[in-house]
Amino acid sequence: DGGITQSPKYLFRKEGQNVTLSCEQNLNHDAMYWYRQDPGQGLRLIYYSQIVNDFQKGDIAEGYSVSREKKESFPLTVTSAQKNPTAFYLCASSIKINSGSQAKNIQYFGAGTRLSVL
Amino acid sequence: DQQVKQNSPSLSVQEGRISILNCDYTNSMFDYFLWYKKYPAEGPTFLISISSIKDKNEDGRFTVFLNKSAKHLSLHIVPSQPGDSAVYFCAASGSGTSYGKLTFGQGTILTVHP
Numbered sequence: 001d002g003g004i005t006q007s008p009k010y011l012f013r014k015e016g017q018n019v020t021l022s023c024e025q026n027l028n029h030d031a032m033y034w035y036r037q038d039p040g041q042g043l044r045l046i047y048y049s050q051i052v053n054d055f056q057k058g059d060i061a062e063g064y065s066v067s068r069e070k071k072e073s074f075p076l077t078v079t080s081a082q083k084n085p086t087a088f089y090l091c092a093s094s095i096k097i098n099s100g101s102q103a104k105n106i107q108y109f110g111a112g113t114r115l116s117v118l
Numbered sequence: 119d120q121q122v123k124q125n126s127p128s129l130s131v132q133e134g135r136i137s138i139l140n141c142d143y144t145n146s147m148f149d150y151f152l153w154y155k156k157y158p159a160e161g162p163t164f165l166i167s168i169s170s171i172k173d174k175n176e177d178g179r180f181t182v183f184l185n186k187s188a189k190h191l192s193l194h195i196v197p198s199q200p201g202d203s204a205v206y207f208c209a210a211s212g213s214g215t216s217y218g219k220l221t222f223g224q225g226t227i228l229t230v231h232p
Contacts, residue, residue, distance in 0.1 A: 006161075041225075042223050042225055043207065043222040105211050105220070106152065111159075112159065
């Protein structure tokens with residue numbers, strides 16, 4: 001069954017603790033993304049990776065870190081420097097579809113991880 | 119600076135009627151637009167997309183319209199069904215922006231009443 005798996009579904013972080021959210025995909029997609037959703041807001045991009053061993057900061061990268069050692073995996077670490085980590089975190093992946101001169105990017109999402117602070 | 123805006127936080131529609139969700143954007147470099155549907159505590163699901171070379175794309179009950187001069191797109195759902203009740207996000211990407219980066223609106227909560 002192809003898809004994107006995020007784990008855990010719920011996560012609690014203690015003060016000063018780093019926590020890591022897992023994201024695995026078996027869709028053979030090159031690109032992977034991490035978003036954060038806060039209540040009443042849209043999705044904001046934290047980090048993205050277009051290829052293995054390469055990643056770029058998104059709009060709100062401060063307090064987060066990522067790695068991309070394998071095509072299938074893109075874990076996100078929420079560090080103690082992230083002062084407001086409580087949110088719903090979504091991982092996505094995509095394959096670039098060329099259609100004439102325009103490239104399409106349809107991103108497919110996992111089910112999300114809800115992170116709360118103890 | 120919100121480059122993609124959904125100005126209606128919520129919309130309520132009777133079953134069988136048309137639902138129209140609106141989205142405005144400011145970045146003229148955006149050339150590909152998507153709509154996603156999201157249920158609570160789940161990830162967004164891709165619904166339909168449109169590229170800037172078109173002004174309409176249809177898929178079953180869902181139609182997206184793009185007005186480039188007004189920098190406006192809309193999603194029409196006809197007929198609306200109770201199962202359509204969810205949060206709808208519009209998103210945009212552009213060849214001038216970093217590849218693969220989607221910019222999302224804030225979302226509109228659609229409620230379809232039986």
